[in-house]
Amino acid sequence: MSRRVHTGDQSASEEAALTVVEQTSAALREKARATLGVTGDENTESFRALVRKHDLRYYPVVALGLLFATGAFQSYAFTVLTPEISRTMGISIAAIVGARALFQMAIAVAPLPIARLSQFRARRAMLCIVTGIVWSAITLTTGFVTSLVALILILCLDGLTTGSVGALHAPLIVDSYPPAARVRALTAYTAIGAFGQALAPLLVGILASVAGLSWRGVFLALGIASLLMTLCAIRLRDPGYGKWDTEQLRASVHQEHGEATDSLSSEDVALGFWEICRRVLLIPTNRRVYAGFAVYGVLTVPLGTFISVFLDERWNLGPGQRGLFFSMFFGIGVVALAAYGSRGEKQFRASPARVLRAAGLLLAGTVVFIALGGLMPALAPMVICFGIAGACIGLLQPMLGISLLSIVPSHMRPHAQALAGIFVAIGGTAGAVLLAGVQDQFGIGGTMVAIAIPGVLGAFIISSAGRLIEDDLDRMIDEVVEDEEIHRIKRSGGHLPMLSCRGVDFSYGPLQVLFDANFTIEDGEMVALLGVNGAGKSTLLKVISGIGLPTAGSVRYRGQEITYLDAERRMKLGITQIPGGRAVFGPMTVVENLRSYGYTMARDRGSVDRGIQTCFEAFPRLYERRNSLASTLSGGEQQMLGLSKALMLRPRLLLIDELSLGLAPVVVGRLLDMVRRINADGTAVVLVEQSVNIALNLVDHAYFMEKGEMRFDGRADELLARDDLLRAVFLQGAGAAQ
Incomplete structure (x- = not known):
């Protein structure tokens, strides 16, 4: 079982910090609208008076x-x-x-x-x-x-x-x-x-x-x-x-808490x-x-x-x-x-x-x-x-x-x-x-x-x-206020989750698939994201990795907003996604795939070669097929190659989508061992999985999604006690997990 890397007190502290962010934003919204000139009335000073008042x-x-x-x-x-x-x-x-x-x-x-x-x-x-x-x-x-x-x-x-x-x-x-x-x-x-x-x-x-x-x-x-x-x-x-x-909006955040204003660089x-x-x-x-x-x-x-x-x-x-x-x-x-x-x-x-x-x-x-x-x-x-x-x-x-x-x-x-x-x-x-x-x-x-x-x-x-x-x-007001509140909490020594998604909405054209989704993960933690097909799990991963941009809400990583940051820039910040069944470049050989992962981070040839050797040691089967086209590999071998991306890039946050789908149990076991190893080295892992049996044998903490909304967030054993949610998962292995 993956252990939680922070105590219950720390978890409560993180949630309290995020709650403070939301409360500050709500408390300052009306004041902020007035700061921006929207007061709900038509009482205005003359232009001349305003110019003189502000010495303009x-x-x-x-x-x-x-x-x-x-x-x-x-x-x-x-x-x-x-x-x-x-x-x-x-x-x-x-x-x-x-x-x-x-x-x-x-x-x-x-x-x-x-x-x-x-x-x-x-x-x-x-x-x-x-x-x-x-x-x-x-x-x-x-x-x-x-x-x-x-x-x-x-x-x-x-x-x-x-x-x-x-x-x-x-x-x-x-x-x-x-x-x-x-x-x-x-x-x-x-x-x-x-x-x-x-x-x-x-x-x-x-x-x-x-x-x-x-x-x-x-x-x-x-x-x-x-x-x-x-x-x-x-x-x-x-x-x-x-x-x-x-x-002035940023200053109002500090004034709300009786602090001096201090802006943090976020280059x-x-x-x-x-x-x-x-x-x-x-x-x-x-x-x-x-x-x-x-x-x-x-x-x-x-x-x-x-x-x-x-x-x-x-x-x-x-x-x-x-x-x-x-x-x-x-x-x-x-x-x-x-x-x-x-x-x-x-x-x-x-x-x-x-x-x-x-x-x-x-x-x-x-x-x-x-x-x-x-x-x-x-x-x-x-x-x-x-x-x-x-x-x-x-x-x-x-x-x-x-x-x-x-x-x-x-x-x-x-x-x-x-x-x-x-x-x-x-x-x-x-x-x-x-x-x-x-x-x-x-x-x-x-x-x-x-x-x-x-x-x-x-x-x-x-x-x-x-x-x-x-x-x-x-x-816009909420974005500015929340951003400054996050900076204030960090500067005062408060602890925030490594990744926090708050109030995320996402649509494919006119079809909305995520509704006010909230999700957090801490450094070194491994969590499961569960739900039936179409629940929105893969879409949430796209929002986190930058492949999809939300229509509302925010994504914050290590205290900084990355909601609209390009996917390639998020990868350089340490966020890597392994999409289910689509994690390899078919027309390229195994070695070429691995080199592409390394060169993505602009690493030198020596570092890339050492990373490739690490992947071959972890998956000997890939070494045997090193000159084969990725499209000719079996499903399990392709997932090994996809998972090797994490070994090459060494991300701080790894997003894995449907690792076990369609694979034999012996292959799944080998892949899960590698996920544990990656997590043990300090990488936080989000595992999207339909098999409750597999997911709950890996993690202590789980999220359950249904119809684009978060229905459950808590310890894995608490999820096991929720028969209604497990019936909703409706996948093979649910009974065994219980």
């Missing part, structure tokens, strides 16, 4: 707003001047739309590398300034292009540099101001940017019609103006990650770049919000290009008149943003769900009025319809942005915003293809009507996120 400045909002505005200069100059560029360079509208599609693809690619550059160091402000200078130079250079290839190159470079807007601006705003001021700060930032969007086409119209500049001269003038405005942001500084929220389990991106995409609210950003992308660059052509062909408006139209279109958005800031703060404070439901309604209203504008027979009602649509579009970005950035930890915000930029670009690219096809079939007026289809669908998706956002907000 308006400069970050203004500086980033100016950078946002200058980033729009080139794009909207193209929007207004598309007909003139097409005629002067002899390029078709379709070719220009294709070039703009590549521009959108460049925007899609750009945000993630920008977010990666700022992941480990707070240098977002520097990146914003540098990219602003670069795109200003690109705008100026546009006036010198003479071919379609050069035009495409310029557009792609512009798209790549403007990735900083999508990835960094909103997270910088959020980290620069306390939660009670964030909606208004984002709204003000967006309003300044929208003012720039309104100013750009107006400047284009003035420069082209009043000053008499050619389209090349317009780009030169806008490039100089963009550079001067960018230099106004030269004093922008990065405030660091989570000053006003995540760090070994810190999520990598792609792991963070995957984590952000797993949040249910985010997936729906990103759909909204995709539709928003359709409503920006490609639609603007077609509106310009619509005004040229349908209403015979010249560049000056088109510039005035777009200035009105975006200018109304500035007015709407100015009016919405305080109201939006109240909505978010009362319930973030209200913000998303309002965003869904605004998106639906946007596309409906665009469609109506395309059908209007007179100029005045057409302008009114597009003006209302412009007001709605102006409000969408801050509403979606605050919803997105409020439910992710501070260090993940650049990644979340970068992904939003990608979805905007995807929507823009898809919109260009969609609208170009509609134009060919139904004319330029048909494109205005066709936009209603994806828009209404996107509105329903965004509105549906309203029922998810508060749960996702609480989940």
